[in-house]
Amino acid sequence: MDFGLLASLAGLAVLDSLNTSTMLAVVVVVLTARRPAATGWAYLAGAVLAFYLVAAGLLLGASAAEDALADFSMWARRAIFAVLALFLVRLGWRRLRTRPKRPAVRLPSWVNPWSAVGLGALTTALDLPSAFPLFFAVSRLVDVPIGTAQGLALLAGYAVVYALPTLGVFVVGLRLKDRMRDRLEQFASGYGKGEVAASRPIAALYLAAAAASAAIAVFVIG
Numbered sequence: 001m002d003f004g005l006l007a008s009l010a011g012l013a014v015l016d017s018l019n020t021s022t023m024l025a026v027v028v029v030v031l032t033a034r035r036p037a038a039t040g041w042a043y044l045a046g047a048v049l050a051f052y053l054v055a056a057g058l059l060l061g062a063s064a065a066e067d068a069l070a071d072f073s074m075w076a077r078r079a080i081f082a083v084l085a086l087f088l089v090r091l092g093w094r095r096l097r098t099r100p101k102r103p104a105v106r107l108p109s110w111v112n113p114w115s116a117v118g119l120g121a122l123t124t125a126l127d128l129p130s131a132f133p134l135f136f137a138v139s140r141l142v143d144v145p146i147g148t149a150q151g152l153a154l155l156a157g158y159a160v161v162y163a164l165p166t167l168g169v170f171v172v173g174l175r176l177k178d179r180m181r182d183r184l185e186q187f188a189s190g191y192g193k194g195e196v197a198a199s200r201p202i203a204a205l206y207l208a209a210a211a212a213s214a215a216i217a218v219f220v221i222g
Contacts, residue, residue, distance in 0.1 A: 005144055009154060012133035012140075013161035022047060023169045025123055029116070030173035038113035040170050044163065046120025052159040054128060058138045059151050080135045081217035085210040087132070092206030098198045134158075 026040060033039040111119055128134075137158060141151045 002144065005140065006154075008140060009137055009158055010161060012137045013158045016131055016133040016137075016158075017162045017165045019127060019162075019166065021127060022123060022166050025119075026166055026170045027173060029111075030170065030177055033111065033116075035113055036177075037174055039111060039116045040174070042113045042116035043120040044167060044170060046117035047124045047166075048120075048159055048163045049117075050121035050124040051131075051134075051162060052156060054125070055134055055138065055155045055159065056152055058135070059141055059155060060148070078217045080132070080139055081213045083135075084132050085213040085217065088206050088210035088213060092203045092210060095199050095203035095206060 026043065029040045029043055030036045108119075137155075141154065146154075
């Protein structure tokens, strides 16, 4: 199998794994769940399983469409870069004004080792619109001459890499909860306090990246 393909998928998976909202939810589970270990493992299982099922669905759907439309992969890549450009424009626009931080994640009272599976799947589904590395990875798999089984296996490895940082936070949190409680609580509660200051330089970077992404969609891909 092409080493370049594996390296590109690994890099995209690492980018996808840097998901602070999922890590934050795991910290909240460790600090507040009645059975933090069982609840945390269930949450992670639901999150990773949902991520993999969505990735597999994207791959199977893209492969089926490619059989029907010879130029599907070109339009798929254009659509990905176009959506990425819109997302970056939105981020740039938000950085032009000061705004309060997002509210901190709180663990609902009904969360337990059984319901945590669904909660993990739900939070993953809510984060998927920003999972652009996954869309790039699926587009890459559609372009290469490999079988469906190989593609699904590669996506399973992708999901494992995606889960590793959150898994690390969870395991360390469980083992060092008493020693690190103050820091963990500061991370969990401080997430929603204060404001995000406006920044024109950062906004300009986002907008420049959006322009580059749009240019790739229009002029490069074809």
